[in-house]
Amino acid sequence: MTTSSVRPRVALPSLTLVQRLGLLAGVVAFIIPLAIDIPGLEPAGERMLAIFLLAILLWVTEAIPLYATATLVILLQVLMLSDQALVGGIGPLPPAASYFAALANPVIILFLGGFLIADGAHKYGLDRNLAAVLLRPFAGNARRSVLGLMAITALLSMFVSNTATAATMFAVVIPILAALPTGPARTGVALAIPVAANVGGIGTPVGSPPNAIALGALEAQGQGVSFIGWMFLAVPLMLVVLLFAWWFLTRRYIKADTPLVLELSANFDRSPAAIIFYVIAGSTVLLWLTEPLHGISSSTVGFIPVVALLATQVMSADDLRRLQWPVLWLVAGGIALGAGIGNSGLDAWLIGLLSWDALPLALLLLLLVGVSVGLSTVISNSATANLLVPLALSLAIGLPIDPTAVGVMVALACSLAMALPISTPPNAVAYATGEVPTSAMALSGFVIGGFGALLLALAMPSLWGALGLL
Structure with missing residues (x-):
């Protein structure tokens, strides 16, 4: 008697009403600029406007996955705005390779190296062990312990993905939460992790995808920012917002006499593979921080650990498969979208719709930052x-x-949006613990994010200028 195994059917995910409406609205918005003549906009700009509107609606409604929309943007640009366009007649067009190149943009290579190092840190337990060691000076006092948790979370988030950092720190914090009495203190400690992960991500180019998107757009305009240059711009804001967040969370949720015991055991992996990883990861970070001295671009430095870790077999093909490829494709789609908007003249047309120069600069920057935070929420x-x-x-x-300054400000503002569980992956991780009510997350996100947005729009440009950073 033989038995046959029947492979289960793979069901397509069902779409919500919002997603279905997003698909319908996206198709309609895509067709309109192609069907009618838009005053003041060249044919190439009309085609790019169709792609841009489609991308907006698909990204906002998540009618298809974000990374799928990013790849669709690249494909449509190739088919409509390149030398391989299905319909020409709109003048000279860039080669299709210029759009496909977004998938191997130097910023993508930089993030590839950062992701591989982050996954290696988790694989060899470096992230959790470092957290345990660095937290020891903060033990013994509830508010001081929360400051330590937030500082270590922010530090890790500068070099490791926000999501991985939040998951790692919650592995440390969950036993602490279980020991605390039910009440505001548990909420405050749980909130401290996603807030610190979000704020820490602004500190380096590899800390958050918006940073990479801004870097790619700036490099396309010949205004690249070095790894250490980005840190000079972002870390002062990060530190001030982090301290304000600690002050707000502890004063609202955590009494000074709250008992808080930290489990601080560390057991570093001392295997040959782990030691090789420590050396390669540490050397990469050192090269990133000393870019002005040796002149090797941060993207090239980011590719060194990819080669070294794979060649030494410290990281394997399985590790490569686990990398956050959807995030890399999403960043690539953004780079390609920016290139298309600039090449087609759509940017000039959109900017010309309003008299932006009539607004005071401070109000304009505040509006730009506010829209970035609001939409990212x-x-x-x-x-x-x-x-x-x-x-x-x-x-x-x-x-x-x-x-x-403007490109950096938009990227940093996007990471200050943390008022809802859907705003950022660290928020979702915190919400999943059951310790953070949506109302508490909304309040802290509004207060901390709003404080950071005001500081970013009204103070940081002057500080950057005074320090000669721009």
Whole structure:
């Protein structure tokens, strides 16, 4: 008697009403600029406007996965705005390879190296062991312990993905939460992790996808920012917002006499593979931080650990498969979208719709930061950066401010949106613990994010200028 195994059917995910409406609206919005003549916009710009509107609606409604929309953007640009366009007649067009190149943009290579190091840190337990060691000076006092948790979370989030950092730190914090009495203190400790992960992610180019999107757009305009240069711009804001967040969370949720015991055992992997990983990861970070001294670009440095870790077999093909490829494709789609908006003249047309120069610069920057934070609160911060960074850089032309500052500001603002469980993956991780009510997350996100947005829009440009960073 023989038995036959029947492979289960793979069911397509069902779409919500919002997703179905997003698909319908996206198709309609895509067709309109192609069907009617838009005054003041060249045919190439009309085609790019169709792609842009489709991307906005698909990203906002998540009718298809974010990374799928990113790849669709690249494909449509090749089929409509390249030398391989199905319908020509709109003048000289860039080669299709220029759009496909977004998938191997130097910023993608930089993030590839960062992701591989982050996965290696988790594989060999480096992230959790470092957290345990670095937390020891903060033990003994509830508020001081929370400061330590937030500082270590932010530090890890500068080099490891926000999501992985939040998951790692909650592995440390869950036993602490279980020992605390039910009440505000548990909420405060649980909230401290996602807030610190979100804020820490702004500190380096590899800390958050919006940073990579801004870097790619700036490099396309010949205004690249070095790894250490980004840190000089972002870390002061990160530190001030982090300290404010600690002050707010502890004063609202955690009494000074709250008992808090930290489990601080560390057991570093001392196997040959782990030691090789420590050396390669540490050397990479050191090279990133000393880029002005040796002149090797951060993207090239980011590719070194990829080669070294794979060649030494410290990381394997299975590790490669586990990398966050959807995030890399999403960033690539944003880079391609920005290039298309600039090449087609759509940016100039969109900016020309309003008299931006009539607004005071401070109000304009506040509006730009506010829109970035607001939109990132309800949709992916990566999608928000994909949509706003190219427009912001075009808007900066002719204004009395360095375009680099504007691109960086939009990226940083996207990471300050943390008011809802859907705003960022660390928020979702915290919400899943059951210790963080949505109302508490909304309040802390509004207060901390709002404080950071005001500081970013009204103070940071002046500070950057005074320090000669731009």
